[in-house]
Amino acid sequence: QKEVEQDPGPLSVPEGAIVSLNCTYSNSAFQYFMWYRQYSRKGPELLMYTYSSGNKEDGRFTAQVDKSSKYISLFIRDSQPSDSATYLCAMKGTNAGKSTFGDGTTLTVKP
Amino acid sequence: NAGVTQTPKFRILKIGQSMTLQCAQDMNHNYMYWYRQDPGMGLKLIYYSVGAGITDKGEVPNGYNVSRSTTEDFPLRLELAAPSQTSVYFCASSYEGGSYEQYFGPGTRLTVT
Numbered sequence: 001q002k003e004v005e006q007d008p009g010p011l012s013v014p015e016g017a018i019v020s021l022n023c024t025y026s027n028s029a030f031q032y033f034m035w036y037r038q039y040s041r042k043g044p045e046l047l048m049y050t051y052s053s054g055n056k057e058d059g060r061f062t063a064q065v066d067k068s069s070k071y072i073s074l075f076i077r078d079s080q081p082s083d084s085a086t087y088l089c090a091m092k093g094t095n096a097g098k099s100t101f102g103d104g105t106t107l108t109v110k111p
Numbered sequence: 112n113a114g115v116t117q118t119p120k121f122r123i124l125k126i127g128q129s130m131t132l133q134c135a136q137d138m139n140h141n142y143m144y145w146y147r148q149d150p151g152m153g154l155k156l157i158y159y160s161v162g163a164g165i166t167d168k169g170e171v172p173n174g175y176n177v178s179r180s181t182t183e184d185f186p187l188r189l190e191l192a193a194p195s196q197t198s199v200y201f202c203a204s205s206y207e208g209g210s211y212e213q214y215f216g217p218g219t220r221l222t223v224t
Contacts, residue, residue, distance in 0.1 A: 032211040043216055044201070049212065052221075101154040103153035106151075
């Protein structure tokens, strides 16, 4: 079993839709939970991070972490065609340099 | 700052050839990483380094070697290239082990035929 499992997708939604992207994990030592966005033929870029449990909001994006269920989500409100990309969840412990990545979910937002 | 740079952008190798993928960062980061990303898949860690002179294996190190003689540079060496090494290779860096953010380069697309 993988340490991090990500809903595979792909997802295709109309512009303006609410999108939910999800990952589950098995390692209780994970404390940092990140979402990276990767446009086609580019390197990933950090979109949001959350430390421990709770919610974090940044504009149209909301990251949620439920450590009791070992489940994290990224919500995108009012999705735009410019949100079309692959979204990778990533997690790490407090001191460990290495992050563990999910396999990514490819999102297409149609105008 | 240029951030993380990688060369070359593209390369085609014949089976059995060798090559070095170059990676450099100008952010004075201690930690550097090499990943491969196969189509439709996530990032698999090949090797990482916590500082000059210190390297360690990731989850898929076979067929690769690394060195870290300076803080800035972290080259990845492929010996005896095989078709299974066809992939996109990303180099990344982070300030320290406790940092949550990794900064990625633009990637090198490698095809082995």
